[in-house]
Amino acid sequence: MRLWLLALLMLTTLCRADDAEPLRVMTDLWPPFRMEGENGRLQGLDIDLLDELSRRTGLRFEVQRAPWARGLAALEQGSADLMTGLARTPERERYIRYLDAPYYACSPRFYASPALAMRLNDYASLRGLRIGYVLESVYFQPFDDDQALDKVGVSNESQLLEMLVRGRIDALVGTDCQVDYALLAPDLAGRIVKAAFRPEARTALYIGFSRKRLARMPALAAALDQLLREGWIANAALRYQPVVARQ
Numbered sequence: 001m002r003l004w005l006l007a008l009l010m011l012t013t014l015c016r017a018d019d020a021e022p023l024r025v026m027t028d029l030w031p032p033f034r035m036e037g038e039n040g041r042l043q044g045l046d047i048d049l050l051d052e053l054s055r056r057t058g059l060r061f062e063v064q065r066a067p068w069a070r071g072l073a074a075l076e077q078g079s080a081d082l083m084t085g086l087a088r089t090p091e092r093e094r095y096i097r098y099l100d101a102p103y104y105a106c107s108p109r110f111y112a113s114p115a116l117a118m119r120l121n122d123y124a125s126l127r128g129l130r131i132g133y134v135l136e137s138v139y140f141q142p143f144d145d146d147q148a149l150d151k152v153g154v155s156n157e158s159q160l161l162e163m164l165v166r167g168r169i170d171a172l173v174g175t176d177c178q179v180d181y182a183l184l185a186p187d188l189a190g191r192i193v194k195a196a197f198r199p200e201a202r203t204a205l206y207i208g209f210s211r212k213r214l215a216r217m218p219a220l221a222a223a224l225d226q227l228l229r230e231g232w233i234a235n236a237a238l239r240y241q242p243v244v245a246r247q
Contacts, residue, residue: 021060022059022060022061022062023059023060023061023062023081023082023216024061024062024064024074024079024080024081024082025050025061025062025063025064025080025081025082025083025084026064026066026070026071026072026074026075026080026082026083027042027046027063027064027065027066027071027083027084027085028065028066028067028068028071028155028156029065029156029157029158030044030046030085030156030157030178031044031178031181031182032044032045032177032178032181032240033045033046033084033085033104033177033178034046034047034084034085042063042065044240045104045233045236045237045239045240046084046085047063048236048239049084049103049227049233049236050063050084052227052232052236053220053223053224053227056223056226056227057219057220057223059216059219059220064080067135067155067156068134068135068136068137068155068156069135069136069155071083072092072136074210075095075096075208075209075210076094076095076096076210077212078210078211078212078213080210080213081209081210081213081216082207082208082209082210082213082220083096083207083208084103084205084207085205086098086205086206086207086208087137087138087203087204087205087206088102088204088206088208089138092208094211095210095211095212096208096209096210096211097208097209097210097211097214097217098206098207098208098209099206099207099208099209099217099220099221099224100221100225101224101225101228102204102205102206103205103206103207103224103227103228103233104177104204104205104233104237105202105203105204105205106175106176106177106178106202106203106205107175107176107177107198107199107201107202107203108139108140108143108173108174108175108176108199108201108203109173109174109175109176109179109194109195109198109199110126110131110171110172110173110194110195110197111164111171111172111173111174111179111183111192111193111194111195112164112170112171112172112192112193112195113164113191113192113193114190114191114193116170116171116195117171117193117194117195117196118196119196120171120195120196120197121195121196121197122197123142123143123197123199125197126143126149126171126197127148127149128150129149129150129170129171130150130152130168130169130170130171131149131150131151131152131169131170131171131172131173132151132152132153132154132159132160132163132164132169132171132172132173133151133152133153133154133160133172133173133174134153134154134155134156134157134160134174135153135154135155138203139173139175139199139201139203140199140201140203141201143173143199152168152169157172157174157178157179157182158182160172160174161179161182161188161192164192165188165191165192171195175203176194180194181240207220207224
């Protein structure tokens with residue numbers, strides 16, 4: 001009897017320790033969803049969302065910044081728990097379990113210098129251009145699988161903007177939620193604008209868990225559903241006007 005009680009006590013202690021471990025979240029800068037504050041701490045809509053989910057569920061999050069492709073690899077390997085801001089694809093679903101409902105949506109758009117942007121009025125006008133994109137990101141079809149285009153992959157959007165300003169690429173593809181916000185910076189105002197071509201696509205943003213680390217997914221899913229029903233996320237997005245609130 002004493003051995004049984006000791007085993008039960010040890011099991012209970014281990015379960016409590018596991019519950020207390022923070023969920024490891026992989027992410028990269030993607031204003032206004034994830035931004036670096038003055039003190040180096042991440043802030044933005046996704047961080048606000050994680051803070052509220054933590055408050056409601058008691059779960060803790062350890063947010064680790066890494067290139068987007070590295071974050072996806074961590075989910076595939078099971079060395080991290082989840083990511084926010086994920087587009088949903090069949091390839092990723094091999095190793096990612098998405099929460100059922102997206103929490104936001106953006107649109108893919110192309111950006112270039114004012115002179116070139118006016119001439120980019122359809123998909124065919126992308127031919128012959130050096131087009132920057134973020135590695136392992138999902139935009140729209142046929143662009144994602146188009147091997148005929150001259151595409152230049154980098155780690156993050158900030159690199160793309162710098163490359164475009166310096167003339168190392170002719171145009172970039174990004175999501176309007178993020179790039180429009182970045183273009184509010186005074187040093188970019190008027191130098192980079194949206195192309196006339198507007199793909200007929202929307203990119204839903206999800207929270208996704210590594211399929212190797214699903215134990216605490218149900219609690220988070222229930223809390224997110226409640227936030228969506230309350231309109232909490234839409235209201236939180238208003239803090240990041242003028243861009244996000246108008247998408």
